[in-house]
Amino acid sequence: MSLKRSWVQSANSAETFFPLNNLPYGVFSVAGGDPRCGVAIGDMILDVSAMERNGLIALSDGPCFDLPFWNKLMRLGPKVWQDFRNQLTAMLSEGTDNEATLSPYLVPQENARLHMPLRVAEYTDFYASKHHATNVGTMFRGAGNALPPNWLHIPIGYNGRASSVVVSGTDVVRPNGQTKEPDADTPSFGPSRRLDIELEMGAIIGGSNALGQPISVAEADAMIFGYVLLNDWSARDIQAWEYQPLGPFQAKVFATSISPWIVTTAALEPIRTSPPPRETCLLPYLLEPKPMLFEIELTVTMAPPGKAATVISETNYDQMYYSAAQLLAHHASSGCAMNVGDLLGSGTISGPGKSQRGSLLELTWGGQEPLTLDTGEIRTFIEDGDTLTLKGVAKGDGFCIGFGSCSGTVTPAPKFPRN
Numbered sequence: 001m002s003l004k005r006s007w008v009q010s011a012n013s014a015e016t017f018f019p020l021n022n023l024p025y026g027v028f029s030v031a032g033g034d035p036r037c038g039v040a041i042g043d044m045i046l047d048v049s050a051m052e053r054n055g056l057i058a059l060s061d062g063p064c065f066d067l068p069f070w071n072k073l074m075r076l077g078p079k080v081w082q083d084f085r086n087q088l089t090a091m092l093s094e095g096t097d098n099e100a101t102l103s104p105y106l107v108p109q110e111n112a113r114l115h116m117p118l119r120v121a122e123y124t125d126f127y128a129s130k131h132h133a134t135n136v137g138t139m140f141r142g143a144g145n146a147l148p149p150n151w152l153h154i155p156i157g158y159n160g161r162a163s164s165v166v167v168s169g170t171d172v173v174r175p176n177g178q179t180k181e182p183d184a185d186t187p188s189f190g191p192s193r194r195l196d197i198e199l200e201m202g203a204i205i206g207g208s209n210a211l212g213q214p215i216s217v218a219e220a221d222a223m224i225f226g227y228v229l230l231n232d233w234s235a236r237d238i239q240a241w242e243y244q245p246l247g248p249f250q251a252k253v254f255a256t257s258i259s260p261w262i263v264t265t266a267a268l269e270p271i272r273t274s275p276p277p278r279e280t281c282l283l284p285y286l287l288e289p290k291p292m293l294f295e296i297e298l299t300v301t302m303a304p305p306g307k308a309a310t311v312i313s314e315t316n317y318d319q320m321y322y323s324a325a326q327l328l329a330h331h332a333s334s335g336c337a338m339n340v341g342d343l344l345g346s347g348t349i350s351g352p353g354k355s356q357r358g359s360l361l362e363l364t365w366g367g368q369e370p371l372t373l374d375t376g377e378i379r380t381f382i383e384d385g386d387t388l389t390l391k392g393v394a395k396g397d398g399f400c401i402g403f404g405s406c407s408g409t410v411t412p413a414p415k416f417p418r419n
């Protein structure tokens with residue numbers, strides 16, 4: 001597939017993140033206006049809420065875009081998703097005579113503020129990169145016992161909090177928490193001193209299953225509405241003290257950032273790819289009937305306050321051991337009910353190389369090997385005022401499918417009230 005041309009001229013370059021091939025879904029507002037649903041095209045946003053109100057789009061009996069979230073479209077299912085995408089593609093294609101009708105509904109992206117694109121129902125985070133699990137395991141248990149015995153058989157996950165999910169650009173308040181130094185007898189309470197990122201992709205679920213009714217990997221793949229970049233901010237010192245025996249809790253519930261544009265699975269179809277070779281055969285309920293990963297180039301930058309950003313990691317989503325469809329099928333394998341608007345984090349995405357690690361924990365090897373940024377600052381973990389940004393782009397034949405960016409600036413921990 002090559003670049004699809006549009007009468008929106010800025011959508012026709014090989015470098016734009018938002019050509020007609022992409023059409024990602026977001027929620028935006030302009031000064032003085034309410035948030036509404038929009039679709040990115042070139043450097044513009046098409047206001048589909050206003051188009052629907054004026055009768056230019058009709059997808060179901062009732063309005064689909066009257067609320068500032070995409071959940072209503074998700075609920076209508078894959079046939080309507082495709083119908084909507086076909087309508088948009090037809091209306092925006094070069095050579096059609098829609099420019100005069102639709103130009104009033106185009107808003108420059110530079111004038112818009114972006115909001116949460118969906119109402120997150122529930123949030124679950126996984127641990128699906130073998131390179132990440134191996135790095136972390138090597139640090140804590142030694143190279144001989146790096147991967148837990150279950151890891152090659154089961155996608156490891158934990159239930160997070162939907163309330164913690166925020167859109168890119170939202171400040172991240174450093175958490176207070178309980179920590180214990182290795183040589184201390186008792187724990188103490190205060191601001192986390194090992195605040196970290198986790199470079200992840202988030203899969204957005206557009207379907208549901210009844211409680212007690214599992215779903216296959218193929219059904220799971222068809223239920224994924226789209227993907228976002230996701231930063232699972234993590235307090236390593238809080239995590240180290242609290243995580244046994246039930247897993248992360250306060251270390252990961254203070255903020256999870258997502259990028260503002262939902263890139264649909266439909267847009268990613270041309271760049272499907274298979275996971276790396278399996279080391280051991282998966283159980284039948286986890287086998288994928290077709291390629292279910294995507295080649296998405298991922299970058300992390302770190303910028304001290306007022307300073308330029310330094311690239312600290314470059315990797316690719318195609319390095320994951322388990323796809324989002326496998327995570328979803330596993331999640332429902334017990335009969336757990338999944339819902340429209342559920343968000344599944346992939347787990348930290350690390351590649352095999354040192355510069356491909358998706359967390360500071362790995363990049364600095366537990367804080368033992370500090371990073372020197374291009375601006376001269378030295379970092380082991382995140383300091384107040386630092387801005388961390390994830391970027392993602394998939395490359396097609398002469399076009400890009402961009403995710404935009406997922407950014408957050410860390411602000412100081414609140415003074416904790418004493419009784």
Ligand code: MN
Pocket residue numbers: 125126198200232345347348
């Ligand atoms: Mn995570």
